[in-house]
Amino acid sequence: MHLLWEVLKGAVPLILHGNPYLLSIIWFTIQVAAVATAIAAVAGLPIGLAIGLGRFRGRRGLQLLANASLGMPPVLVGLFLYMIWVPQAPLGSLHLIWTKRAVFIAQTVLALPYIVALTAAAIQGLPPGLLAQARALGAGRRQLWTLALREARVGVLAAVIAALGSALAEVGAIVIVGGNIYGFDQTLASAALYEANAAHYEDSVAIGIVLIVLILLLMGGLGALQQRGSGIRMRFHPTT
């Protein structure tokens, strides 16, 4: 308890100081989280929709894969990417090892299963009659997809929140493919790990506090959006 107190006391001035190193990590973390979540959403929503709505072969297999990927240790994902990116490997010519780009890609790969699996589940949870009725009345594919996404919006936002959470907090993959290089391709989470490994506990905790505040801010914003999406914006006078 004493150590924790000492560390916290030391950490607060470090945050309040606003040193450029910390600011650059915050900025990079936001970039990584935003880009990874956005790309995962753009790629994952159609896949989740197709699994949720479709009646094609291999749909169950795809869903199983997405669900299983949720439990995949990030370290293994990092190792796998590392091994296909090393210079002598098939994708070695891309020169991705220990670059910022590698960090973006790794966090996107980790965020993708959240979008796919949770979107599919949200759509499968819709009342079946609604989508069947839309099909029976001649709704086209775009109309069906819009309807499904709109109706499942609370669940879809939960998928985005989960993806964003993983992009902000995961370190296992990026320390392997990015190298966790001081002041270069560190996120708040990997920087906290770096400082802890170097026994700079005050710095580590300071970074951790900043990360928690950032997570609270971003999740709070998305959560508010989700709350608003669960109702409908309209004039509703129950007595009339």
Next chain:
Amino acid sequence: MTDAPAAEEVLLRCEHLSVRRGESEVVRDVSAELHVGELVALLGPNGAGKSTLLDALGGVLAPAQGRVERHGRVAIALQAPDLARRSVLANVTLALAWWGVPRPEREERAHEALRTMGADHLAERPAWALSGGERRRVHLARVIALRPDILMLDEPFAGLDPESRTNLLEDAVSVLRSPTRTTLVVVHDRAEAWALADRLFILIAGELVAVGPPRELLEHPPSIVVARFLGFDGSLEDGAELLLTRASHVILDPAGPLRAEVAHAVPLEDGVRLELELDGGRGRLYAVAPLPAPRPGDSVRLRVEGGARFPRQVADDAVAAV
């Protein structure tokens, strides 16, 4: 699509239609026609294949055998009145969008359909705040707004309390009949069929066993199976014939020619339903008697007016088949 339906007035025709669900053949060899301006009720016991037949006629399910010919567009209202989590009005305009109606016309047509279903005052309500009866009304308004040539409704009154069911039925009778359309309604309850239909299709175990106006089928059921399904629950052996009766055919009468013992008595709202065991093992009849009614064990005299007669041989075969 529109090759002159007015000439022969048939909007939908199916010939030797069979439909499978998975491994089993749920509908077998059905041939039927739907004419413009009529309202047909498809009636049958649970699991008879009514919804499957409807889906096949409407084009949602592909037939395993036979063919379906449609002259015009079909709109099916499925059994579940699931609405989108939006306003009532948005739900109806959404259906119009699926149907392909241009945007400027949608709102007016939606309001009009809601008005005909007595639901226009609900237009701005969120769909999730509706009662069961209101949901059913909006569900119907959604397909009526489309103005299809062929309208198919799968149990539009299912799951309602008796009062909202009666209200909705009364409103639906006039709305569902249109001179330019043919309407096929799957119903579960015979009373609904009587209230609605010009003609009945009776489907039992996947086969279309009777087609005709309700009154005609009630007076002359074509087979014992159909008669039983239409509520002919009493039977009386009469020489080489079997006489099947509904409760309204059996009249308690001290001067009647038949004697029976009351086996059971079940109170109803307007009297007592009696199960009557005829003397000499000639059969069992059901009657509704006004209060004060005889009690179980009492001996009563009665006469039968009406009913449907079948040769006993056929009856034995039918029983053997079941």
